[in-house]
Amino acid sequence: MGIVRARWPIPLLILIALALPATARVGGRHAAIGARGELGGKLEYCQDCHGTSGQGYYGYYPIPRLAGQQPEYIKNQLRAFNERRRTSNIMFNVAHSLSPGMLTALAERFSEFNPPPLGGAPKGSAALGRKIFEDGLPEANIAACAACHGPDGRGKDQIPRLAGQLYPYVVKVLINWTRERGQNPSTPDISAVMEPIAHSLSRSQVEAIAAFVSTLR
């Protein structure tokens, strides 16, 4: 101890101690994500609200399932929050603090999670929901959800997974489509595809679809 103190004065030791973690952080090529702790920390932050394995959570609002979600869709939505194309104050604040690298890493991690659906939907209308999901209602000009979201509701690329999504979240999103999505007319996005469909569905049809998809694994 005596030798150390003689060769390395305390102020210098403090400087070295401060410098060490910083050096480690900028050492990797992908500095922001290179340190595993940083991605882990951000994942935990997401999981605080979206559920421990991204299965969704009934908070004050229904907070959507992210588990198994298409990475491209998650990335698109985070950008949409950022650019105010999709309105959510909370998610705006979350999204604009994420670097592009972190955004990609998080989207990929969530797509790997596979917890069972959270449940909690009323069961009565799921049969009608299945019919609309698989066949649509051609007489009422309502397209089959499966054409884009897939026969198992798992989505593809920019088309989101619906399987296991929280019932009240799906209901809320479909009812409020034109007030939450595509809010920046100068940058139209893919949400426009859903607009006429969401508009044509009656409240009870929306509830039936939401009940059905919430049970899909």
Added chain:
Amino acid sequence: MNVVRRTGLPLPHPRGKRLHARMLAVPVASLLVLGASITVAGGAAESRRDVEAKLHYCTSCHGVSGRGFRGYYPIPRLAGQQPEYLKNQLEAFSEKRRTNNIMFNVSHTLSGGMQSALATDFQTFNPKPLGGAPKDLVPEGKKIFEEGIAAANIPPCAGCHGEDAKGNGQFPRLAGQLDDYTVSKLTNWNKERGQVPDTPDPSTIMEPIAHGLTPAQIKAVAAYVSYLE
């Protein structure tokens, strides 16, 4: 009325029970005042309003202006398509000659008049191709399209589909078609088309050709036609 004001849409809306009077009034008015109906040989008259609503429904999957859309499946471009081909395909879905669960449900609710009206309208649409195919395959695809592959007994596609790939009558337009759609059709031809042996249809023409093309050749042809306007 609340519903109308809230959504800003002047159309009758199925959610609002209070709109019943208006829902009745609009079709009556359109019949009396506009007289907007289309009479097609062999089919009932379809009001312009019903046709527009159905077009909206078609394009919710087939993309803006029928330019095609990549959903869970590649959903084909209908814009500029030959009306006779479109009608043949809708009948084929209905009669299960062509297998597709979603399109079976769609087609068998369409009257003959509606099918004709939709097919006629889609031919008039002319959006730019959706794109997305690998461009490096285009030269090989162009060669196959224009010259065929004599050694493998593959005739030039242009022979039936036309030099500009716009089709003719029962021969479909290929110009601007989604490459992934074309690939999946050519790869699965004999599993999707001509599925009722008692009622053979023009799809049999393509069977030996689809069978004779290698996967790489199929990708090349699909890439080439996908960029044609």
